[in-house]
Amino acid sequence: MPHHTAPEVEVCVSTWWQRGVIYQVYPRSFSDSDGDGIGDLRGITSRIDHLVELGVDALWISPIYPSPMADFGYDVADYCDVDPRFGALADFDILLAAAHERGLKVILDFVPNHSSDQHPWFLESRSSRTDPRRDWYVWRDPAPGGGPPNNWISDFGGSAWEWDEATGQYYLHAFLKEQPDLSWRNPDVQRAMYDVLRFWLARGVDGFRIDVLWHLVKAEGLPDNPPNPHHQASKGEMDRVLQLHSTDQPEVHGIAGEMRRIADGFGDRVLIGEIYLPLDRLVRYYGVEAPGVHLPFNFQLVGAPWKADVLAGLIAAYEAALPAGAWPNWVLGNHDRARIATRVGEAQARVAAMLLLTLRGTPTLYYGDELGLTDVAIPPALVQDPRELREPGLGLGRDPVRTPMPWDDTPGAGFTTGTPWLPLGADWRTRNVARQRTEPGSMLTLHQQLLALRRRHPALALGDLRVLETTPPDVLAYERRQDDARVLVVLNLGARSREVVLPAWAHAAQVLLSTLDAPAAPRGGLLVLRPDEGSVLGSPTAAS
Numbered sequence: 102m103p104h105h106t107a108p109e110v111e112v113c114v115s116t117w118w119q120r121g122v123i124y125q126v127y128p129r130s131f132s133d134s135d136g137d138g139i140g141d142l143r144g145i146t147s148r149i150d151h152l153v154e155l156g157v158d159a160l161w162i163s164p165i166y167p168s169p170m171a172d173f174g175y176d177v178a179d180y181c182d183v184d185p186r187f188g189a190l191a192d193f194d195i196l197l198a199a200a201h202e203r204g205l206k207v208i209l210d211f212v213p214n215h216s217s218d219q220h221p222w223f224l225e226s227r228s229s230r231t232d233p234r235r236d237w238y239v240w241r242d243p244a245p246g247g248g249p250p251n252n253w254i255s256d257f258g259g260s261a262w263e264w265d266e267a268t269g270q271y272y273l274h275a276f277l278k279e280q281p282d283l284s285w286r287n288p289d290v291q292r293a294m295y296d297v298l299r300f301w302l303a304r305g306v307d308g309f310r311i312d313v314l315w316h317l318v319k320a321e322g323l324p325d326n327p328p329n330p331h332h333q334a335s336k337g338e339m340d341r342v343l344q345l346h347s348t349d350q351p352e353v354h355g356i357a358g359e360m361r362r363i364a365d366g367f368g369d370r371v372l373i374g375e376i377y378l379p380l381d382r383l384v385r386y387y388g389v390e391a392p393g394v395h396l397p398f399n400f401q402l403v404g405a406p407w408k409a410d411v412l413a414g415l416i417a418a419y420e421a422a423l424p425a426g427a428w429p430n431w432v433l434g435n436h437d438r439a440r441i442a443t444r445v446g447e448a449q450a451r452v453a454a455m456l457l458l459t460l461r462g463t464p465t466l467y468y469g470d471e472l473g474l475t476d477v478a479i480p481p482a483l484v485q486d487p488r489e490l491r492e493p494g495l496g497l498g499r500d501p502v503r504t505p506m507p508w509d510d511t512p513g514a515g516f517t518t519g520t521p522w523l524p525l526g527a528d529w530r531t532r533n534v535a536r537q538r539t540e541p542g543s544m545l546t547l548h549q550q551l552l553a554l555r556r557r558h559p560a561l562a563l564g565d566l567r568v569l570e571t572t573p574p575d576v577l578a579y580e581r582r583q584d585d586a587r588v589l590v591v592l593n594l595g596a597r598s599r600e601v602v603l604p605a606w607a608h609a610a611q612v613l614l615s616t617l618d619a620p621a622a623p624r625g626g627l628l629v630l631r632p633d634e635g636s637v638l639g640s641p642t643a644a645s
């Protein structure tokens with residue numbers, strides 16, 4: 102006989118990608134199962150325990166598709182297969198099943214703006230001017246006086262146009278010449294790429310991170326981009342012009358909307374857009390007329406100065422800019438930007454972890470940040486990243502943030518039995534997963550504690566957020582609140598001790614977690630924060 106009980110009271114109607122925490126895996130650098138020095142899918146599968154122990158909910162894997170690796174997988178030669186360096190489709194199915202069995206979701210990287218120049222579509226497209234796939238890419242005659250059709254600059258430096266001698270035209274590439282831009286104004290391209298989404302969704306993936314979503318559509322007529330009046334040479338050649346006509350065109354929202362419709366057709370999946378734009382234009386990617394992506398990546402913390410008042414303002418502005426029903430998200434680092442521990446230093450990296458994991462919205466953690474990995478200086482002879490090779494010495498190269506994950510203190514750091522494709526950080530013998538698992542004060546333990554706290558206190562995962570306005574210098578404080586449950590987060594971003602006046606409700610609150618050892622309890626409505634200390638206060642009994 103079935104046992105009938107009252108239906109459970111659903112406290113929150115949130116879905117996994119709202120409650121959850123995403124973890125980015127850079128597959129080349131996570132774990133190598135076959136000794137070729139390059140991480141692979143079996144390697145990732147073998148490390149699922151780490152992700153479960155850490156307490157994240159989903160992994161996003163940077164591209165795993167067959168690729169000549171001109172841009173390490175962001176140049177895709179076949180959207181529906183796996184590069185042999187990473188394994189085979191069967192290995193992906195095993196990884197997906199193993200992750201799902203442990204309650205982890207899997208998000209793939211979808212790279213729609215450009216393919217590899219070795220993709221059969223492009224090989225056909227460049228074969229002749231009359232090839233049926235010619236207009237799958239953006240081909241143009243030279244400018245009237247000769248030379249490239251317009252002044253657009255590749256994000257990796259140099260003209261965004263490559264001359265094709267055989268057919269006497271230029272093709273457009275927003276990134277490397279090995280990454281020709283697809284023509285998203287062509288309905289055949291749209292159909293083919295939507296089928297790619299369906300292929301993986303039907304296979305069971307839980308969503309996509311969409312590469313350079315704001316780049317897909319270009320202004321009709323491809324007009325010159327205006328010069329950037331604030332151009333800084335240190336930002337690379339791309340900074341010379343404003344990408345007014347080459348990115349963020351109104352038609353992109355219809356395309357994002359169509360991707361959303363497809364994803365929603367498969368149930369509870371998530372679409373995350375990679376978009377670097379000012380706030381007002383960023384939030385439009387939630388959808389203008391119809392729903393867009395679920396989460397336009399919010400990279401504000403990646404570039405912001407590490408100052409309490411700046412961050413307080415930025416958090417409040419973001420909250421205020423979100424359209425009705427839009428779910429926020431936060432990022433501290435990724436495979437393109439300097440690591441957080443390098444940007445703010447080791448002590449503040451702990452405070453930053455507390456910030457990331459207590460803000461309102463879905464956090465994305467970058468692999469290795471849970472160990473406090475720093476950027477690794479790569480000797481010139483070992484440089485791999487095309488960005489660094491093309492514009493050397495500006496600090497734009499991304500190899501330093503893509504070095505292998507140190508798992509233990511055996512040779513190869515447990516990452517590989519061979520020679521790692523990029524060198525390990527110098528501190529791998531002491532800064533590794535095996536070591537930090539056993540240390541109560543380690544960065545890894547702090548991440549575990551923060552993630553556990555988030556699970557125990559729904560106010561942290563789902564509650565409202567209010568930035569406290571009167572705080573001492575260097576202190577960033579905010580309240581999270583869900584129904585009667587309240588949690589207070591107080592972060593000292595400076596190197597001096599600070600005394601914080603607590604809101605009345607928090608006078609009796611306890612320190613649920615500090616970034617430092619042996620935190621002092623609040624006394625007389627005051628909390629003393631030590632230098633570089635972050636603290637979460639609340640009532641332990643409020644936990645559900």
Ligand code: GLC
Nearest residue numbers: 172175212276312313436437
């Ligand atoms: C995105 C990726 C970056 C890549 C570029 C071109 O910005 O994150 O790694 O080089 O797109 O695909």
Ligand code: MG
Nearest residue numbers: 133135139141
């Ligand atoms: Mg390998």
